[in-house]
Amino acid sequence: MKTAEQYWNPILETLPREQLQKLQLRKFQNVLKWAYENSKFYHKLYSDAGIEPGDIRTFDDIRKVPKVEKSMLRGIQGREPYPYGDILCVPLEQVTEYHQTSGTTGQPVFQADTWQDWEWCAESWAYILYAQGYRNHDRVFLPFGYHTAIAFWQAHYASEKIGCEVISGGVLNTEARILKMQELRATAMMATPTYVLGMADVAKRKLGIDPAKDLQIKKITVAGEPGGSIPATKKRMEEAWGAKVYDHIGATEIGAWSFECTYQSGLHVNDALFIVEIEDPDTGELITEPGRKGKMVITAFDRIAQPCIRFDSKDIIGWSPDECECGRTFRLIKGGVLGRADDITKVKGVLLAPTSIEEVVRSIPELGDEYEVLVTKKGDIDNITLKVELIPGQESNIDLVKTKLVDQLSLKTNLGYNIEFHKYNTLPRYDVKSKRFKDLRHKE
Numbered sequence: 450m451k452t453a454e455q456y457w458n459p460i461l462e463t464l465p466r467e468q469l470q471k472l473q474l475r476k477f478q479n480v481l482k483w484a485y486e487n488s489k490f491y492h493k494l495y496s497d498a499g500i501e502p503g504d505i506r507t508f509d510d511i512r513k514v515p516k517v518e519k520s521m522l523r524g525i526q527g528r529e530p531y532p533y534g535d536i537l538c539v540p541l542e543q544v545t546e547y548h549q550t551s552g553t554t555g556q557p558v559f560q561a562d563t564w565q566d567w568e569w570c571a572e573s574w575a576y577i578l579y580a581q582g583y584r585n586h587d588r589v590f591l592p593f594g595y596h597t598a599i600a601f602w603q604a605h606y607a608s609e610k611i612g613c614e615v616i617s618g619g620v621l622n623t624e625a626r627i628l629k630m631q632e633l634r635a636t637a638m639m640a641t642p643t644y645v646l647g648m649a650d651v652a653k654r655k656l657g658i659d660p661a662k663d664l665q666i667k668k669i670t671v672a673g674e675p676g677g678s679i680p681a682t683k684k685r686m687e688e689a690w691g692a693k694v695y696d697h698i699g700a701t702e703i704g705a706w707s708f709e710c711t712y713q714s715g716l717h718v719n720d721a722l723f724i725v726e727i728e729d730p731d732t733g734e735l736i737t738e739p740g741r742k743g744k745m746v747i748t749a750f751d752r753i754a755q756p757c758i759r760f761d762s763k764d765i766i767g768w769s770p771d772e773c774e775c776g777r778t779f780r781l782i783k784g785g786v787l788g789r790a791d792d793i794t795k796v797k798g799v800l801l802a803p804t805s806i807e808e809v810v811r812s813i814p815e816l817g818d819e820y821e822v823l824v825t826k827k828g829d830i831d832n833i834t835l836k837v838e839l840i841p842g843q844e845s846n847i848d849l850v851k852t853k854l855v856d857q858l859s860l861k862t863n864l865g866y867n868i869e870f871h872k873y874n875t876l877p878r879y880d881v882k883s884k885r886f887k888d889l890r891h892k893e
């Protein structure tokens with residue numbers, strides 16, 4: 450039975466779609482007006498396009514508002530008010546939080562937040578954690594130093610807001626973090642999929658600890674990489690830890706816009722705090738039907754220092770045909786972020802999403818968690834090399850594994866690969882975000 454206790458905000462999370470859309474339109478109008486009146490950057494952007502806030506009267510009008518891209522944010526930062534530039538909507542004195550994007554694709558983008566914004570950030574994460582079953586009896590372990598990255602700071606504050614007890618494992622190394630979790634009987638953890646798998650490996654190999662039996666972690670929230678929505682990777686994490694793994698996607702300049710609930714049917718978009726549009730990357734046409742993929746354009750309604758309005762995220766997503774049984778009216782996307790419009794690269798003329806390679810590698814039990822993909826070019830011909838590791842003891846199965854890999858990869862990606870087997874534990878390991886896909890074609 451559905452009860453109010455299962456939702457962080459029982460009213461907004463179950464609001465009928467029609468009312469939710471009305472709320473979204475009103476909130477969009479508010480943030481647009483705020484940015485137009487308070488940010489020189491947005492004022493110029495909209496004036497140049499001949500748009501005034503009063504022009505946006507219907508849901509469809511939202512699509513007339515110019516989009517913002519990351520390159521535009523990079524272009525203005527470093528100027529006054531330093532370092533954010535004239536996108537800022539509040540006096541610099543009101544800014545209380547500095548964060549930046551991880552910079553995996555170029556110069557990081559700076560993000561300013563006021564204290565009000567920061568409370569909103571914690572609120573948006575509280576939806577996520579509450580939907581994943583976090584309650585005030587949980588002891589949450591965060592096995593990172595969060596530094597200038599935003600997600601785990603938000604997760605930390607949101608855990609406290611819900612009433613959980615929070616342990617920050619920042620300065621410890623991996624072994625010490627595992628021992629701390631064991632000592633304190635931590636019940637929940639948050640990390641990147643790469644680190645969740647890496648920790649389990651270290652626990653077993655170096656400490657003789659089996660996380661599924663010797664630790665009390667019952668739920669793990671993952672973020673920062675697609676793994677939480679790749680079934681084979683999720684299965685590996687859940688088995689290694691004897692815990693439920695829930696995905697979440699957010700971004701520094703956007704906010705925490707989506708989350709998986711305990712029913713694990715896909716990722717809910719937080720429709721109360723954001724509006725997500727999916728559009729065809731070539732034609733710009735709005736996609737509303739399930740199953741068709743496009744790139745995400747997103748607006749955060751309540752962030753005031755550095756608003757995010759129709760941000761062209763380049764993330765490729767698609768609406769789910771399924772409904773979640775949790776009772777939320779928040780829409781679902783299927784498969785998480787399927788790639789980025791930038792890095793769904795064409796190899797041999799075929800579109801290749803790195804997530805499909807991960808799904809294949811991680812679904813083969815004889816292979817270790819790590820892999821690496823190199824795309825190179827000889828003359829006019831693209832070559833893909835996939836490096837994998839066999840789990841110790843599986844050496845005699847090498848031919849069988851190779852056949853499985855080649856067949857599955859050809860089925861899922863329509864491409865041929867050179868497969869290289871490497872000794873277990875010799876491919877690079879990553880602590881936070883992995884760089885397993887390397888396109889070297891333009892560097893030769």
Ligand SMILES: [Zn+2]
Nearest residue numbers: 710712773775
């Ligand atoms: Zn749900």
